[in-house]
Structures are given as C-alpha cells and as structure tokens.
Amino acid sequence: MTRQILLSFSVGLLFAVPISAQQMRTIYAGDTLQNNPLDEVVVTGQYEPQSVKNSVYRVRTITNEQIRLRASTTVENILNTQLGMRFSNDLTLGESDIQLMGMSGQNVKVLIDGIPLIDRGATKQSLSQIDVNNIERIEVVEGPMSVTYGTDALAGVINIITKKAAKDNNLVIGARIQEESAGNEYAAFRKEGTHNGNLSVDWQHRGWLAQVSGSRNNFGGWQGNSEGRLLDWNPKDQWLASGTLGYRNRKVNTWYRLNFLDEDIYMPGALNNLNLMAVDKNYLTSRFTHMLQTEWGINDRLSFSGAVSYQDYERRTKTMRYNFRTGESALTTGAGEQDTAQFTSLVFRGTLQYKISDKVFLQPGIEINRNAGSGQRIAGTPIIADYALFISSELKPTPWLHIRPGLRFIRNSVYDAPPVIPSINTRFRISESVDIRAAYARGFRSPALRELYFTFFDANHSIRGNENLKAEYSNSFNAYVSWYGTELGNWRITSTLGGFYNRFNNLIDIGVAPDNPAVNTYVNIDRFRTVGTTFENSVYWKNLEASIGFSYIGRHNRLSDTETNIPGMVWSPEVNSNIMYYIRKWGTGINLFYKYNGDRPGYEALTQSNGEVTVNRTSVAAYHNADVSINKNITHYLTLVGGVRNLFNVTRIESSSLGDGSAHSGATSSLPVGYGRSFFLGLNFQWSKNTN
Amino acid sequence: MKTTMNTLKSVGLCAMAAIAVAACSRGNDPIPETPPSDGTTLTLQGGEGGGSAVNSVYVDLSAEQQTSVERAGWNLGFYSGAGFRVILNGTTGTSAMDAGTTDLAEVNATTFDISQLASGYEPSKMALYDDTAGRVEHTVIAEIAANEADNNVYVVNTVFGSEVDANNVWKIRVLRDGDNGYTLQYAQLNATDYETLRIAKDGDYHFKHVSFTGGQVDGEPKKADWDFIWGYNIYYTAMGPSVYIPYAFSDLIFINHLGGVSAAEVIFEDENGESTGKPTYADFAEADLSGVTFSNSRNVIASNWRVTPSPSPNIVVGTKKDRFYLIKDPAGNVYKLRFTSFTTEDGGTRGYPELEYTLVKRG
Structure with a gap:
C-alpha cells in the first residue's frame, strides 16, 4: 500500500502529474459532499448551471481546491501552469499579458461572474487586478464564444467565478496571511517579497446575505540584474475590497457587489551621480466595479437572468524628480509624465431561458455596452455604444445528440459591426463513458477604443486611430473526444483528446494610412491562423488526484506569405501536470503544479545592405514552471501552507536569432519570466458559526 | 631697507613715465586681453517643446556665452x-x-x-x-x-x-x-x-x-563666437546594415566644423563599468592631451552623449556617464566637457540640458 503510494508519487513526479482526493476536499473545504469531479458545476456559456460532463462546451475548471492548495497570490500564478496559457511581462509598465492557444490577450475575454472587465489597452492587465482571495474557481472555455459574450472572445473565455455564500444560515469569518520571498529577496511584512493578507466576513440569514472582504497584496519588487536604485521587477502595492449584499428565495436570487482596487506600481529611477537627482514614476490605478445580478425563475419553463455592471477605471501616471542634494522633490513637466487616463464601461445583459420542451431549450438575450475613455493619447472623449441581440437554442432530438446553434446580431455606434455572428456546438454521446464535442463558431473582436481614437504625433511618430476599422473575425473549428473511464477499483481515469483550427481575418495591426503613406494607423490587414491539439488526462486514486496534459500548438508564420522555403506554421509543445496527494494520517497535503513551455520558434526577415532580404530562424527558449506546496491542518480552524514557487528558478529566457552567422545575426535578448525561486509560508483561518 | 628704497624709486619712475606718456597722448586705449573661461556649468535654454524644443542653442565655451535662436525663425x-x-x-x-x-x-x-x-x-x-x-x-x-x-x-x-x-x-x-x-x-x-x-x-x-x-x-552668431550648436535637427539613422534613412533627432550636438573647432570623445568606462584605461573626467589633465586625436567632423558628438527611452530591457535613460568630450576652440583652448542631465529620467528637463566644462589647456 505505502509502496504503491510512493511509487505513484514518484511516477507522478517524474511525469509531472497532478493529484487530489475526495477526502482532502472534504477536510480542506469543509464540504460534506463527496464531489465527483465530473459533476463539477460550470456556468460559463450555460443556460443553467451544468455539470462539466453535460456541458455542450468543453469547459476547463481550476477549482477552489487547486487555488487554495497552491496558495497563489496572483491570478497569473493560478493560470501559468494551464495548457495553452502563457504570460508575457512588460517590466517597464509592471504589467503582464496573457496568451491563450497561441493568441494574445486582446483575443481573450476576461469575465468576472460573466461580466467583462475593462482594460485600458489591448493587454489583459485586468487579470492581475482581481483579488485572488475572492475567487471560487476559474472556468476556461477555448474557442470563440462570441455569440454569448460578444467581442474579444476569439481565442477563448476566462470566467472568474467569485465566492458565493452557501445556502444555509451561517456566519463565517476568514483570514489569511501569507509571506513570500521574491527570489532571494525577502523582508518581513513589508518591502522585499510578497505580502498578502485577507479578512472576510460572510453572513447569511433567511435568504439575506452579506459579504465583506478586504485584501492587501504587496509585492516589493526584485532587483535582478539592475543596479543602484533600479529594479528589474517594480514594486506593486494593491489594496482590494469588496462588498456583497443579496437576497435569495425559491424564485429569485439577486445580489449587488462592489469590487474596489487601488494599485500603485512604483518605478524608481536611476540616481544621476552628476546632479544627484533621480526621477521616480508611479502608475496609480483605481477601479470600481459595480455589479447587480439577478436570476428569476418565473416558472418551471421560464427564467430570466439579468446583469448590470458599471466600471470606472482610472490610471494616473505620476512622475517626480528628487534632488538628493537639497532634499526637494517636484513633479516633472515633460509630455505624458503627468497623465490621467479614464475609462468607464456600462454593461447590461439580459437573457431569458425558455424550456419549450425537454427537447428544445431557447435562450434569447440582449446585451448593451457603453464604453468611454479619455487621456492624453486619446483623441477627444469618445464614447462607443454597442447593442447586441443574441439567440441560441439547445436541441436534444435524441438522448445521444445535443445541438446548440446560436446567432448574434450587433449594432455599433462607431464602426460597421459584422451583421451576424453564427455558431453551432454539438455533443454526441457515444456511450456512457465516451462523448464527442464538435463546434464551429465565428469569433470577432471590435476595434478597441484605442485603435479607433489613438493619437500620437511627435518628431518621429505619426500614429493615429482609424474610425473606419472593421471588426476582426475568425472562423474556428474544434472537436474533442472525451473518455470518462469506468471505475476501475479505486481508480478513475478521464481523458480528452482535442483539436482546433482557427482562421483569423481582418486582424488589426499598425500599418500605413491609405490616404497618406507617411502616417501610421491601425488597419485591417493581417491574417493569422492557429492549429493545435491537446490531450488532457486525469487520474483519481484514493488520496491522489493527478492530471497530465500535452498540447502542441502551431501559429501561422507570417513571413511564409512572402518568403519561400520556410514553413507556414511554427509549432510549440507544452506539457503540464498537477499532482495533489493527501496524507490523511498527518492531515497534510502535498501538491505539485508543473508546466513545461516548449521553445517557440519564429522567423525574422533582415534587409541586407544590398537590399536583399534574408530570413533567420529565431527561437524563444523553453522553460519549466513549477510550484510545490504543502498544506497542513493545525486545528479545526487553522491551516498552514508553505512551499516553493518557481522551483526551476527561472528569471529570464533567451530569445535569440539563430541567424546566418553574419554580423547582425545571433543577437540575443532575454524575456523576463519570473524573479527566481521563491519560498512562501501562510496561515489560513476559517471560523464558522455553524460548524459541520 | 635698500630694497624698499629701490622699490620706491622704481614706482616713482614708473609713475612719472606714465604721466609723461599720458600727457602726450590718450590713444592706444589698451584692450584688456580677456582670458578664456576656466569652465563653468551651463543650462542650455532650448525653450518650450521638450524633445522638439523651439530653440537651437549656440555655445561659446571660452566666453561662457550661449545664444538661443528660434529654430523656426529662418x-x-x-x-x-x-x-x-x-x-x-x-x-x-x-x-x-x-x-x-x-x-x-x-x-x-x-x-x-x-x-x-x-x-x-x-x-x-x-x-x-x-x-x-x-x-x-x-x-x-x-x-x-x-x-x-x-x-x-x-x-x-x-x-x-x-x-x-x-x-x-x-x-x-x-x-x-x-x-x-x-x-x-x-x-x-x-x-x-x-x-x-x-x-x-x-x-x-x-x-x-x-x-x-x-x-x-539674425541666425547663428558670428562664426568666431560659437563652438557648438545643440538642438533638434534632421539627421540619419540605420534601418539595417548600411541602410540609412533620414531621421529627426532631438538634442543633436554639432561642432562648429566650418569655424575650425575640433573635438574628441573620451570613453573611460566599458559596458561593464570597468575602466578602459583612459582618464576620467575628473582626472583628465593637460598631460593627457598627447594621446588624443581631435576630429574636425561636425558629428563627433552628435547624439552619442545621451540615451533616450527604448523598449529594450536594462536601458538607463539619460546622459552617458561613461564618457566626456574634449573641445578645441579656434583659439586653441581645449575644454573637457560632460553633460550632466538632459531629460526627466536623469533628473533634468527635456529642452534644458545641463553641462559642465573645465579648461584643460589655454590656447
């Protein structure tokens, strides 16, 4: 027995596989139910909460257990071992962007409880501005969901589901404190390292519920290769608060929630020894996200879901000059050095779910978006309004077939929206343990406010927005075969093999203005395609829950359109694994989260002095991501968690030209990935009035 | 005592001689020879506009003189x-x-x-x-x-x-x-x-x-009255190996090459901050001039003296601290000169670069 465990554990480690157990779930989550992972309920794109198995979409979930056991302090950390997801870091701005299935963040829709989060530009900075302590789980759907969720949902949707109170009357008080080193740098509770704390109170009584939560997430930066006052990773201080008020009865469930973020990214400047001055920058962000959601079960056949959200996002750039000789400080006066960019977004969504019969389910819906922005590099104070009608239907003509066609009609106040967006999703149940999902969908991305109204003219820049842009759109096909394994003694195995093909058209890129070749603007110029396959497996065995996945994703090589003798696609492999193992005797869980990001080849063109163009192969190096954590229940209320992040101590990866040996090849630069192997230790406290 | 007497006597004689000369003629008003500046600090007055400041600034080191000329004025x-x-x-x-x-x-x-x-x-x-x-x-x-x-x-x-x-x-x-x-x-x-x-x-x-x-x-000062000009100017940049395109630069420095000024760049630190064996700004003295080759090219300094913001990692924006310049004016005075700030990132103000210089050798 022990040998078996050890064996599987070492095998697991070897193959970088994950594990978790029902018992662990029970103890850790205080859950009385023995959940079958396939019965995990998902909501993204569903008419009503649905089990993963019965969903017509292939939905991946990152469960509350995984999040808690990993003791993440950022959403990036939760997602960075997911298949098909990578992050790129912009250290100058202290921001990161996600890539999903080979596409960058502008083609990924980020939702919080089904409501899109606004961002100031194309990158999905919003992901790093969510309180991890409030996340119940994360649902990821790959492939376009533009019929339901509108713009941006080309590569897929990341829906962050926040914690909701349970149904029973109760009072729950939770607290968390966690200290983490940043690589080799650490100071207790402030400055170097990551310092996370949370306090939350949940109360429910006779259908009423109230939640309050406050968090601090402080990162002290990391010096890395920089010297003096400079840092490779800039300090970031976040204060997050949220409050929820709701009422629920048999027919209606209504809640209002306000999330608040205050973020300060601090960028110290180099000290000039000749004049003893230094200039520091702060990027100060505040976000208010108001959300009112309601579900109303009108009768057995008809229900209404409505959501209204208002978001106010402000980002201020502050630049200060310090004179170390005199101790004086003053704001600087250069262009863009003091700036406030402001964005607001109003979203209304309403859907009716109408079950005509057991075979026909209909969902008509309406969505209204109103986005406004202002700032130094935005021309005027534009407002974009977007109105959409969508309708989809779930048809179950026979017990083994499940078809969901959908259409979305859009009208936009600024640009010519695509008239209609179709999709069709199907699920074929071949047997009790095997099913196939196949889908075609069209995805689209509306031109962003920045692309329509950006303006930046100076000595050597002439860039302006283009109000005549069309939407980007994609035609996407995907198919998945899932095998749910029958119970094999204590074993349960599930596997899913999938493939996708996406063809993107009218991609918006910087190009030359048609009316003036000397001005750059945004144009619908580019085409792109991605192809990929994924193979995901999970194993459940006693106290072990493990998963291993592979993906092989190809991205179109743009140079192949003009150059011969180079491949049309460039491919990159990934392997990931989670292993969660619970030792009941010790009340202790051991967890491994791992991912291998394969090297990413590319091609670049170089113009030689004789005017000839040569093509070089380039490569972004492969790297491993791994976190290990150990959880131990100390008392009924208290859990200790500790571990290592970035086990492979990755800081930067090389991005090289493997060129032709001439003077200008072999240029190597490096991309920042992390700040090295870090250690963490945390305490979680949870007290509830009605213990179970 | 005797010495004092002699001194008094000489003073007396001189005074008498002086009176005699003055009495004869008031001509030949002696033009005092102005010694060249020993060096100072200057903040060039580029005016409003930041990277495209409205003025060009002409600098005469020996006279500690700067002349701002509106770029769009001619x-x-x-x-x-x-x-x-x-x-x-x-x-x-x-x-x-x-x-x-x-x-x-x-x-x-x-x-x-x-x-x-x-x-x-x-x-x-x-x-x-x-x-x-x-x-x-x-x-x-x-x-x-x-x-x-x-x-x-x-x-x-x-x-x-x-x-x-x-x-x-x-x-x-x-x-x-x-x-x-x-x-x-x-x-x-x-x-x-x-x-x-x-x-x-x-x-x-x-x-x-x-x-x-x-x-x-009026445009540039008299040709003998300036050593270099600072400011925005059309210039060039490389777009690939040996492929050059016109590119407008801020903060270009051109020496008065038509007026006989020459200059040299001294880089005393390498990329790793190690000494290159050359003297630093503080250490550089007249004796070090023997190893210096002056160039009459207009672009000796150009944009080499500063680093502007760039998306590349580990770029320290500001004046370059690993070098200074030697400028030989038409009178043969040699100055060492370094730029202390030019933009926000190095504690300066764009359009108002600051520099310091010291006389190394009097011409």
Whole structure:
C-alpha cells in the first residue's frame, strides 16, 4: 500500500502529474459532499448551471481546491501552469499579458461572474487586478464564444467565478496571511517579497446575505540584474475590497457587489551621480466595479437572468524628480509624465431561458455596452455604444445528440459591426463513458477604443486611430473526444483528446494610412491562423488526484506569405501536470503544479545592405514552471501552507536569432519570466458559526 | 631697507613715465586681453517643446556665452565663404526638391506633387535634406551658377513631417548677385508672382539667414563666437546594415566644423563599468592631451552623449556617464566637457540640458 503510494508519487513526479482526493476536499473545504469531479458545476456559456460532463462546451475548471492548495497570490500564478496559457511581462509598465492557444490577450475575454472587465489597452492587465482571495474557481472555455459574450472572445473565455455564500444560515469569518520571498529577496511584512493578507466576513440569514472582504497584496519588487536604485521587477502595492449584499428565495436570487482596487506600481529611477537627482514614476490605478445580478425563475419553463455592471477605471501616471542634494522633490513637466487616463464601461445583459420542451431549450438575450475613455493619447472623449441581440437554442432530438446553434446580431455606434455572428456546438454521446464535442463558431473582436481614437504625433511618430476599422473575425473549428473511464477499483481515469483550427481575418495591426503613406494607423490587414491539439488526462486514486496534459500548438508564420522555403506554421509543445496527494494520517497535503513551455520558434526577415532580404530562424527558449506546496491542518480552524514557487528558478529566457552567422545575426535578448525561486509560508483561518 | 628704497624709486619712475606718456597722448586705449573661461556649468535654454524644443542653442565655451535662436525663425542660409551655396534649415527638417525648371511661374501644386517633400523612413528620402555631415558642397540646392539660366527652381517644405501642408511649401530660385551676394526669388507654391531679396555675403558669418516671412534675419552668431550648436535637427539613422534613412533627432550636438573647432570623445568606462584605461573626467589633465586625436567632423558628438527611452530591457535613460568630450576652440583652448542631465529620467528637463566644462589647456 505505502509502496504503491510512493511509487505513484514518484511516477507522478517524474511525469509531472497532478493529484487530489475526495477526502482532502472534504477536510480542506469543509464540504460534506463527496464531489465527483465530473459533476463539477460550470456556468460559463450555460443556460443553467451544468455539470462539466453535460456541458455542450468543453469547459476547463481550476477549482477552489487547486487555488487554495497552491496558495497563489496572483491570478497569473493560478493560470501559468494551464495548457495553452502563457504570460508575457512588460517590466517597464509592471504589467503582464496573457496568451491563450497561441493568441494574445486582446483575443481573450476576461469575465468576472460573466461580466467583462475593462482594460485600458489591448493587454489583459485586468487579470492581475482581481483579488485572488475572492475567487471560487476559474472556468476556461477555448474557442470563440462570441455569440454569448460578444467581442474579444476569439481565442477563448476566462470566467472568474467569485465566492458565493452557501445556502444555509451561517456566519463565517476568514483570514489569511501569507509571506513570500521574491527570489532571494525577502523582508518581513513589508518591502522585499510578497505580502498578502485577507479578512472576510460572510453572513447569511433567511435568504439575506452579506459579504465583506478586504485584501492587501504587496509585492516589493526584485532587483535582478539592475543596479543602484533600479529594479528589474517594480514594486506593486494593491489594496482590494469588496462588498456583497443579496437576497435569495425559491424564485429569485439577486445580489449587488462592489469590487474596489487601488494599485500603485512604483518605478524608481536611476540616481544621476552628476546632479544627484533621480526621477521616480508611479502608475496609480483605481477601479470600481459595480455589479447587480439577478436570476428569476418565473416558472418551471421560464427564467430570466439579468446583469448590470458599471466600471470606472482610472490610471494616473505620476512622475517626480528628487534632488538628493537639497532634499526637494517636484513633479516633472515633460509630455505624458503627468497623465490621467479614464475609462468607464456600462454593461447590461439580459437573457431569458425558455424550456419549450425537454427537447428544445431557447435562450434569447440582449446585451448593451457603453464604453468611454479619455487621456492624453486619446483623441477627444469618445464614447462607443454597442447593442447586441443574441439567440441560441439547445436541441436534444435524441438522448445521444445535443445541438446548440446560436446567432448574434450587433449594432455599433462607431464602426460597421459584422451583421451576424453564427455558431453551432454539438455533443454526441457515444456511450456512457465516451462523448464527442464538435463546434464551429465565428469569433470577432471590435476595434478597441484605442485603435479607433489613438493619437500620437511627435518628431518621429505619426500614429493615429482609424474610425473606419472593421471588426476582426475568425472562423474556428474544434472537436474533442472525451473518455470518462469506468471505475476501475479505486481508480478513475478521464481523458480528452482535442483539436482546433482557427482562421483569423481582418486582424488589426499598425500599418500605413491609405490616404497618406507617411502616417501610421491601425488597419485591417493581417491574417493569422492557429492549429493545435491537446490531450488532457486525469487520474483519481484514493488520496491522489493527478492530471497530465500535452498540447502542441502551431501559429501561422507570417513571413511564409512572402518568403519561400520556410514553413507556414511554427509549432510549440507544452506539457503540464498537477499532482495533489493527501496524507490523511498527518492531515497534510502535498501538491505539485508543473508546466513545461516548449521553445517557440519564429522567423525574422533582415534587409541586407544590398537590399536583399534574408530570413533567420529565431527561437524563444523553453522553460519549466513549477510550484510545490504543502498544506497542513493545525486545528479545526487553522491551516498552514508553505512551499516553493518557481522551483526551476527561472528569471529570464533567451530569445535569440539563430541567424546566418553574419554580423547582425545571433543577437540575443532575454524575456523576463519570473524573479527566481521563491519560498512562501501562510496561515489560513476559517471560523464558522455553524460548524459541520 | 635698500630694497624698499629701490622699490620706491622704481614706482616713482614708473609713475612719472606714465604721466609723461599720458600727457602726450590718450590713444592706444589698451584692450584688456580677456582670458578664456576656466569652465563653468551651463543650462542650455532650448525653450518650450521638450524633445522638439523651439530653440537651437549656440555655445561659446571660452566666453561662457550661449545664444538661443528660434529654430523656426529662418528658412535658408546663404553661405558667406568661398563659393555660392544655400543651405536648408535642418533645425526644422526643411526638405527641398529641384522642380526641373527655371520658371517660377510654371511651378505650382498642379505641376509639382508636394507629397514628395514628406518625410519618410526610406533611404531615397535622404535626397530631400542637406548633407548629414554638414559639408557645404553637398547641399540639396546645387551650387548657384554664374550663368543665370543654370539655376533651377526648388520647392521647399519648411516643416518636417509625414504630411505636407501646402501653406508651408515655397518655391525659390537663387541667382548670384555679383561676386559677393545672392538674389533670392521666392513665393508661396501657388503664387503667380514672386518677391525678390538681395543678400550680401558677410565674412564674419558662415551663413546669412533668410526667412520667407521675415526677410533677412539674425541666425547663428558670428562664426568666431560659437563652438557648438545643440538642438533638434534632421539627421540619419540605420534601418539595417548600411541602410540609412533620414531621421529627426532631438538634442543633436554639432561642432562648429566650418569655424575650425575640433573635438574628441573620451570613453573611460566599458559596458561593464570597468575602466578602459583612459582618464576620467575628473582626472583628465593637460598631460593627457598627447594621446588624443581631435576630429574636425561636425558629428563627433552628435547624439552619442545621451540615451533616450527604448523598449529594450536594462536601458538607463539619460546622459552617458561613461564618457566626456574634449573641445578645441579656434583659439586653441581645449575644454573637457560632460553633460550632466538632459531629460526627466536623469533628473533634468527635456529642452534644458545641463553641462559642465573645465579648461584643460589655454590656447
């Protein structure tokens, strides 16, 4: 027995596989139910909460257990071992962007409880501005969901589901404190390292519920290769608060929630020894996200879901000059050095779910978006309004077939929206343990406010927005075969093999203005395609829950359109694994989260002095991501968690030209990935009035 | 005691002699020889506009003098030296093209496509601007010929940019005015008539400046009264191996190469911050001059002295702290000079660069 465990554990480690157990779930989550992972309920794109198995979409979930056991302090950390997801870091701005299935963040829709989060530009900075302590789980759907969720949902949707109170009357008080080193740098509770704390109170009584939560997430930066006052990773201080008020009865469930973020990214400047001055920058962000959601079960056949959200996002750039000789400080006066960019977004969504019969389910819906922005590099104070009608239907003509066609009609106040967006999703149940999902969908991305109204003219820049842009759109096909394994003694195995093909058209890129070749603007110029396959497996065995996945994703090589003798696609492999193992005797869980990001080849063109163009192969190096954590229940209320992040101590990866040996090849630069192997230790406290 | 007596005696004699001389004549008012500056710090007054500050600044180190000249205040410069040459105002990125005719009336927006004068990141665009090394014999406008019929009309765009506004476009024709001057015929592109201006050469200056709207104007100081000019100017950059395109730079520094100034760059630290074996700014002394080769190239300093923001990692924006410059003025004075700040990131203000210099050797 022990040998078996050890064996599987070492095998697991070897193959970088994950594990978790029902018992662990029970103890850790205080859950009385023995959940079958396939019965995990998902909501993204569903008419009503649905089990993963019965969903017509292939939905991946990152469960509350995984999040808690990993003791993440950022959403990036939760997602960075997911298949098909990578992050790129912009250290100058202290921001990161996600890539999903080979596409960058502008083609990924980020939702919080089904409501899109606004961002100031194309990158999905919003992901790093969510309180991890409030996340119940994360649902990821790959492939376009533009019929339901509108713009941006080309590569897929990341829906962050926040914690909701349970149904029973109760009072729950939770607290968390966690200290983490940043690589080799650490100071207790402030400055170097990551310092996370949370306090939350949940109360429910006779259908009423109230939640309050406050968090601090402080990162002290990391010096890395920089010297003096400079840092490779800039300090970031976040204060997050949220409050929820709701009422629920048999027919209606209504809640209002306000999330608040205050973020300060601090960028110290180099000290000039000749004049003893230094200039520091702060990027100060505040976000208010108001959300009112309601579900109303009108009768057995008809229900209404409505959501209204208002978001106010402000980002201020502050630049200060310090004179170390005199101790004086003053704001600087250069262009863009003091700036406030402001964005607001109003979203209304309403859907009716109408079950005509057991075979026909209909969902008509309406969505209204109103986005406004202002700032130094935005021309005027534009407002974009977007109105959409969508309708989809779930048809179950026979017990083994499940078809969901959908259409979305859009009208936009600024640009010519695509008239209609179709999709069709199907699920074929071949047997009790095997099913196939196949889908075609069209995805689209509306031109962003920045692309329509950006303006930046100076000595050597002439860039302006283009109000005549069309939407980007994609035609996407995907198919998945899932095998749910029958119970094999204590074993349960599930596997899913999938493939996708996406063809993107009218991609918006910087190009030359048609009316003036000397001005750059945004144009619908580019085409792109991605192809990929994924193979995901999970194993459940006693106290072990493990998963291993592979993906092989190809991205179109743009140079192949003009150059011969180079491949049309460039491919990159990934392997990931989670292993969660619970030792009941010790009340202790051991967890491994791992991912291998394969090297990413590319091609670049170089113009030689004789005017000839040569093509070089380039490569972004492969790297491993791994976190290990150990959880131990100390008392009924208290859990200790500790571990290592970035086990492979990755800081930067090389991005090289493997060129032709001439003077200008072999240029190597490096991309920042992390700040090295870090250690963490945390305490979680949870007290509830009605213990179970 | 005896010494004192002698001293008194000499003083007395001198005084008497002086009175005698003064009594005879008050002429020969002695011009005191002004010693060159020992060095100081300067904040150049580029004026508003940040990276495209409105002024060029001419600096005379030995006189501790700076002269701000509004960049947009002039359009053409008429060479006062040997030969008949006309330069475009590089500090506004003025571009020009030969219109292929000698008839001003024939040139207008219909016969000439002004978009040709737009800036652009193509090697062919280099032909729109004067020589990037500042050689007078390599101007866009061909040497003004003695034979009037050989002097073509040029179309001039006075404002640098990727879009050309017809209001900034002028047509000009320059002729010789005897052996010591020029005749400028000029008009807005679509005008049917033209104005005429006579410009005489003046040996105190390299160039006499003309503004289309203001006639003859003051521009650069007398040629002996400046060592280098700082400011925005059209220049070039590499777009690939040996592929060069015109590129407007802020904060360019050109030495007064036509006036006999020469300069050298001393890099005393390598990329890793290690000494290169050369003396630092503080250490550099007259004795170190023997190992220095001065260059008369206009672009010895150019943009080499500062780092501007860039998306590349580990870039420290600011004046370069690993180097300083030696400037030898026409009188033979040698100064060591370093830039202390030029932009927000190094604690300075864009458009108001700060520098310090010290006399190394008196000429």
